[in-house]
Amino acid sequence: MSDQVILRVAVKIIVPMILLYALYVQFHGDFGPGGGFQAGVIFAAGIILYGLVFGLRRAQKVFPTWVARLMAASGVLLYAGVGIASLLLGGRYLDYSVLAHDPHHGQHYGILLVELGVMITVCGVMITIFYFFAARGRETL
Amino acid sequence: MELFINFTLLALLAVTALGVLHVTNLFAAVMLAGIYSFLSAGLFTVMDAVDVAFTEAAVGAGISTVLMLATLALVGSKVTTPEFRIESISVKGRSRRPLLPIVVVVFTGGILAYGTLDMPGYGDPDNPVHQHVAPHYLEESGHEIGIPNVVTSVLASYRGYDTMGETTVVFTAAVGVMILLSALRRRDSYGEEAWGDEVIDDMDVGFKDAFGETMDPGLAGPEREGPEGGGG
Amino acid sequence: MRILGLYNYWIFIFLMMVGFYILISRRNLVKKILGLNIFQTSVFIFYISLGKITGGTAPILVEGESEVVYSNPLPHVLILTAIVVGVSTTAVALSLVVRIKEAYGTIEGAEINAMDNRMPPP
């Protein structure tokens, strides 16, 4: 699809907005609908759209496969790591209240961190899956 | 008004689902399934589940559809109509097959409907689900957690462990896809020509490899990626 | 009155069963997965309907108002998880379909069964 000028220009404008919107969804999840999972999917959708229009190779230049794979793994580790941190600070597993002096703040930090973990993993996984499917296609064609 | 939207959405959902059942072109079926997800996202909004609606729209209608289309690009989108194919292949016991699924489905649906008879009515505030556990989230999360979106509070804190499991499920999917799709493409080693009639020969090759090279695991490299080691 | 409170569930059950029927009656591997998706999505609708309160609103707390009725957030959380599980299953299922197509040259269940039967017992 890389010969379609209108698509290319439109995508170039839209993709940054999609990525920005993903961040909004991520950090606004406390107040309205949204959160790590939706943000991760939207962020990945931005990259996937870019890949669909400009081709797999250029997408992988912007967002290399190893980064996606690293993200997929590190999000889970971050989430589980928050739990371990609360163990070390004397609470139960995933008890965020002990993460700060004030349980309220602790809950805030905890939720922020685990939502970040969810977003990182979901984003990494979706992009990884897309890359693997697309790469399979390139070999066939 | 809400009732009207509800009915419209439900009718559209039913039509779309039947459409997926009926169309023979996979591309059309995938699109209809995407529409189904989108409509259900609408229904979720009507039923106050905005977070779920958001996710369903992004995942069901977005990511799932993209994956489906990516798959169709690889496997083609024509369904060879069942009736035609079945005769040409003549699978045993085919004649009774079409009846079995409908019996299973009617039976399952009947039991489910029977099970709803004692269920509390839709939208009734006296339902058990609104009396136990949930009120705690709605009344206490404000000062226990301190963020307005109760769904986020429950998701990330009260039931945060479930969400960790969910994140792990997503990661598992990535591991699964990587295991499956990072395999070398060796169609010839799997194709009919290798596995059809001369399959015994092929097995013997497997034997030979095993006998010849197996003693030293270090040698079990490139040669073994042939007929049986490559994983296709 | 009782029946009026229940017809919603019956519609959801009908939707579930259409998905279930696609899943078990179609022999095309992709179509089966579409059926599975519809089946699961309909179960999600059923869950969400459990949490609905007539006249309620989305469970996002409104400050200062104590008389607001909120719908039950717990089914929402469960279904968020279930949606994610569903898409994960779909992704793995589709990559299996891709590999099956490469290995067998077809994605029709009947043909694959026939090819499996033609092969000698393992």
Next chain:
Amino acid sequence: MSEHLPVLLVVIPLMAAPTAALLRWGRAAWGLATGTSWVVLAMALLILRRVQDEGVISYFLGGWAAPIGIEYRIDTVNAWVLMIVAAIGALVMPYARASFEREIQPSKIPLLYAGLLLCLTGLLGIAATGDVFNLFVFLEISSISAYALIAAGPDRRALHAAYKYLIMGSIGATFIVIGIGMMYAMTGTLNMADLAQRLPEVSSRTVSVAFAFLTVGISLKLALFPLHLWLLDAYTFAPSAVTVFLASTATKVAVYMLVRFFFSIFGPGFSLEVMAFHWVLLPLALIAVISASLTAIYQLNVKRLLAYSSVAQIGYMILGVSLASVTGLTAGLLHLFNHALIKGALFMAMGCVMYQVGSVRMEAMRGLGKKMPWTMAAFVLGGLSLIGVPGTVGFISKWYLVLAAVEAGMWVVAALVLVGSLMAVAYVWKVVEAAYFQEYKGEFEVRQAPISLLAPTWVLVAANLYFGVNATLTSGVATRAAEVLLGVGP
């Protein structure tokens, strides 16, 4: 730190999995996976001991008290299943190295270890949790990783087997979700202990339907006759190490789920008297025992033969469960452990044959008794245990099973159990005959399997013999678990 053991048991393999997936070298991932699995076994044993000494362990995740948050609740039954899963995991991981290096393309090996670790995590999570929805989430972790692991098998039919398993598994999981939803609709809670308290008050048509859906869903997962077809291809075509792991853990955990739902959540009163589930499951279990054993005799592939035998053995477990007495449940729970030992040893021996010969067809067994004496000796001892010869664990399970059937006055059932054992003699003998009474005809020299494969195999064989003679330990725990489930005794 010891109070956190229940959650660490699940979280440590969960964190090891992404780490393994990031590693590039198969050996490094193997080291990580093996180390993790041993740590997990040590923790599982500690938990079992603590439960024995102090009773039920309850752990509130996130610090939220039970019905509000998720609870890990470990009694003797959970601890027993956790120990079985952890023990098999700790033996399969070292075994997997050589087996994977032979059967799997090198670049994929770290991913397979990640998959195995995830599967382990999922199974441990199911066994540890006290929350029904959390159970579903961990069930999906173990199932999705199992689909991918099976599909990694070298034959193309592994792909189709994995697909069929995926479809059946997803139907099962969706049925379980429907069942959980109906229970939730009636009670408003997801916590098992809370459900157990509230369900009797609302007992109704909805609860009965929830019961039915959960039963069918779990039966799909545990491959109960007639829903067992996915299991045959899956076990036959999966990579050897994966078959060992799944055959000795996945169905066991499914049996655990069934028992947990029947006895702890719905309660024996509802399950037995209102639903009378045993009158459905008992005949199915008997048919499974007889028909699967009979079919196993005619198999030309030893892995498939063992898969049929697994269906029969699942029949024995369900038989014990549906006798629904302390002795019956003890037999069922004991057989969880014993069958894990038996099938683990047998499938591991077949993995050794696959490694050296490249096939597990019946004709490939010819003359292996001389060529691979240690491997085939392990198979013979495992086979004797499968039959139920005195001095092996198989005998202990059969003994309790026959005892329970006689206690219930069901002489026919007791007789059928013995008939099943006779059939086991027939199919084990077929392999023995090929291995010891026929000459090796291949052109190539077959050597002994490497020590890294034989060592775990023989550990399992030794366990078969040790717990066969010294049954007080295992049967003591199993009896206590059965008493916990039926709510009798201390």
